[in-house]
Each structure stands twice: as C-alpha cells, then as structure tokens.
Amino acid sequence: MNxxxxxxxxxxxxxxxxxxxxxxxxxxxxAKSVHVKEQIRYVVSEARGVDDxxxxxxxxxxxxxxxxxxxxxxxxxxxxxxxxxFADYNDALFFAERLVDQLGLAGELQIASFHPDYRFEGTGPxxxxxxxxxxxxxxxxxxxxxxxxxxxxxxxxxxDIYERNIETLRRLxxxxxxxxxxxxx
Numbered sequence: 001m002n003x004x005x006x007x008x009x010x011x012x013x014x015x016x017x018x019x020x021x022x023x024x025x026x027x028x029x030x031a032k033s034v035h036v037k038e039q040i041r042y043v044v045s046e047a048r049g050v051d052d053x054x055x056x057x058x059x060x061x062x063x064x065x066x067x068x069x070x071x072x073x074x075x076x077x078x079x080x081x082x083x084x085x086f087a088d089y090n091d092a093l094f095f096a097e098r099l100v101d102q103l104g105l106a107g108e109l110q111i112a113s114f115h116p117d118y119r120f121e122g123t124g125p126x127x128x129x130x131x132x133x134x135x136x137x138x139x140x141x142x143x144x145x146x147x148x149x150x151x152x153x154x155x156x157x158x159x160d161i162y163e164r165n166i167e168t169l170r171r172l173x174x175x176x177x178x179x180x181x182x183x184x185x
Contacts, residue, residue, distance in 0.1 A: 007044045010080050013136040014042060018076070019185035025172075027132055027165045030151035039073035047082045050095050057096055057140065061103055064142050075142040083138040086117040096140055110148075112141040131177055132165045 018040075023032045034040050043060055047053040057077065064075050083089035093113050100106055114135035123129050152158040169177060 010044045010078055011042045014078055016185050017136050020181050025168055029155055034073045041072045041075040043077045045079045047079050050092050053092055057099055073147055077140040078137045080137045086115050089115050089138045108145055110143050114139040128169045129166050131169050
C-alpha cells in the first residue's frame, strides 16, 4: 500500500467515525456545523514519536492560528504511526499541551484527545463510557477557544453533554454501538 492510499484510508476512517459517532450520535453538538461547512482540516501525521509530533504540531498549530476560522475552524491531527499504546498517547498529549503553552497559544487554541483505547480514569478498559472519546487512530483535536465559546453560548446545556453522551452509549451498549458504526455514513 502506498502512502497516498494509506493516508486516504486513515482520513476515510476518521471521517466515518466523525459522521457516525460524533455527529450521528450527537456526541458533540458543535461538530455538525463545521463538518457541513467543510471547516475541518484532516492531517495525517508521519510522526513516529514525541519529537516528530512536536515538530509537526508546531507547524499545524501555527497554521490553525494564522488561518481564518471560516476556512479552517478546527483540525483533526491523526497519528496512525505512533502512540498506539494509550499510556504513550497520554505522555504525548502532555507534551502537545505543553507545546500550546510554549507557543503562547493557551487561551487561543486547545487540544481534545481521542484514542482507539481511550479510557477515563476510574473506568474499566471495556466500559462503554470510554467510547465517547474512542477514535479509529490516536487523534489530537486542535480547537479554537473562540469557537468553543460561541458553541457553548449557542448550546446553554453544554455542561450536560458528557452525561448525555454516557446515557446514549449505555442505551446502545457495545453491540448496538458496533452495529451503528458498521453502517455507511
């Protein structure tokens, strides 16, 4: 498989997850509008470790900062070649968040985390609750704080999203979620 087809497969899997899980189950009520307006940038990283990640993320954070939100509102930075282990991903996330601070972007940009083996503290590895943050590949979601502020203002019950997501996934269960994700977007 060549790099181009691999990249296309990674983006296709990520788009499918976004449209079926995140938008389709309304796990993030803010995602649909930027998806429909095609304001989501998909980046398939070549990073093989933290050093590579920092270099690539520095460029990507700068690009997002310098690009009008009407063109790119948010970026899904996918790392298919690194951080398969969730503990390694969390270590990388620490450096990624530190990078945001070092670049003077705290308060302007932030990172949300998604991973195939995502696990909230206090949950078991197979708890359905974890599926709110499970993506097909380790993913760093680069988000504009201004976009979050606008979305929260438009969605007054934003604090309830997490609880509603857990209820949705518990109603579906593992089998229901798997069946939902098998359907075409």
